[in-house]
Amino acid sequence: MxxxxxxxxxxxxxxxxxxxxxxxxxxxxxxxxxxxxxxxxxxxxxxxxxxxxxxxxxxxxxxxxxxxxxxxxxxTAPIQMINDRWLDDFAGHWARKLTGIKYAAEAAHAQNTQAGKSKKGKVR
Amino acid sequence: MxxxxxxxxxxxxxxxxxxxxxxxxxxxxxxxxxxxxxxxxxxxxxxxxxxxxxxxxxxxxxxxxxxxxxxxxxxTAPIQMINDRWLDDFAGHWARKLTGIKYAAEAAHAQNTQAGKSKKGKVR
DNA sequence: CAGTCATGTAATTACATGATTACATATGGG
DNA sequence: CCCATATGTAATCATGTAATTACATGACTG
The missing domain is CATH 1.10.10.10 (Winged helix-like DNA-binding domain superfamily/Winged helix DNA-binding domain)
Structure with missing residues (x-):
């Protein structure tokens, strides 16, 4: 498991x-x-x-x-586990609060130019 | 909702x-x-x-x-929400780590005498 | 405006989930 | 032992989930 x-x-x-x-x-x-x-x-x-x-x-x-x-x-041990290993990563990722899509879009744009390259292929 | x-x-x-x-x-x-x-x-x-x-x-x-x-x-806002409103309650409930059933049983026994009274009825 | 690219919708299928009733086992008390 | 109590098992059923293929729409591009 x-x-x-x-x-x-x-x-x-x-x-x-x-x-x-x-x-x-x-x-x-x-x-x-x-x-x-x-x-x-x-x-x-x-x-x-x-x-x-x-x-x-x-x-x-x-x-x-x-x-x-x-x-x-x-x-409560499993809850501690997901709290520590998973949720904190996401909760802390954007330091400021994400209130709407506009903020997300702006944040995205800043990181986007170097992040856009990926393995290409045919989409089913 | x-x-x-x-x-x-x-x-x-x-x-x-x-x-x-x-x-x-x-x-x-x-x-x-x-x-x-x-x-x-x-x-x-x-x-x-x-x-x-x-x-x-x-x-x-x-x-x-x-x-x-x-x-x-x-x-990540929904994750913040469950983190703050739900998981912390449980994660913090037993201050010490719960390693096995023996600890749980002891902790239970301490709280048990006044907690055992509840509405009675026929169990299906 | 024809074609291609990105996404969306429909129909189908196998399997999982959540609930039920009826029956089975197992323990403790008088 | 008999019986009530506490839990467990089996069979069943309706619905939901996760995936698929085939087809449809909608927007850039030459």
Missing amino acids: TAEDDMTSIFHALAHETRRRIMDVLKLRPGIGVGELSLEFEVTRIAVMNHLAVLEGAGLVVSQKEGRTRRLYLN | TAEDDMTSIFHALAHETRRRIMDVLKLRPGIGVGELSLEFEVTRIAVMNHLAVLEGAGLVVSQKEGRTRRLYLN
């Missing part, structure tokens, strides 16, 4: 409101079980379990069996 | 390696056209256009027609 695949699964896990809400609940109530967690949502327990599987696959949630309940915990 | 929907579309846009690579290219070569951009990728120009539509829908890319070419620019 490459780092790119990790990012894909992390972003994919975050790209659903229910999963983000699950993370909110887990932040407030670490150790909550699957059933009790499901009560917070409109969808079925099975749907919540599927979301949990996605979150666990991305490393954002970890769990631990304790008797017949499975205790759920938030893990 | 709610802020939640915005986040969903932003995270969804980021949840594909090709789209992230498009953003990398646009960071380095702002103002590039669709066809020239497509040369950087293995898939067809149409596939790249579909990805661009997703990125534009999330506000991560803006474009401007200039004659017969459509110039593409990266817009």
Whole structure:
């Protein structure tokens, strides 16, 4: 599993409101079980379990069996990772705020003359 | 369109390696056209256009027609938004690093006694 | 104004996602 | 042991995603 695949699964896990809400609940109530967690949502327990599987696959949630309940915990390490390795690069790239296309166009023009050369070929 | 929907579309846009690579290219070569951009990728120009539509829908890319070419620019504002309003909350929540489930379990236990009470009901 | 270059639209296809209901297992208490 | 509780598995279904090929539009250029 490459780092790119990790990012894909992390972003994919975050790209659903229910999963983000699950993370909110887990932040407030670490150790909550699957059933009790499901009560917070409109969808079925099975749907919540599927979301949990996605979150666990991305490393954002970890769990631990304790008797017949499975205790759920938030893990923020993957978020730290994308924050540090990816988002900061983009967020910091344009020091000033990009408010509209005109600014973008001007910024582009400045860098454009030496950036325009690339491998040519037929476009499908 | 709610802020939640915005986040969903932003995270969804980021949840594909090709789209992230498009953003990398646009960071380095702002103002590039669709066809020239497509040369950087293995898939067809149409596939790249579909990805661009997703990125534009999330506000991560803006474009401007200039004659017969459509110039593409990266817009980092949405990334700033998720960075500031969402990721920092989670990244900062556990001040220390969460290395494994044991730490999570201990941290949970400390907060657990007063957090365990919630609305009860039948779980489907 | 004919041709070519850049982009856009339509139709199609394979597969993934998100949800459901019904059934299965497994644990703890009386 | 019996039973309620907590979680897990299987089968199914509608919709969405990511890609393709073929065709259409629209703008420079000689």
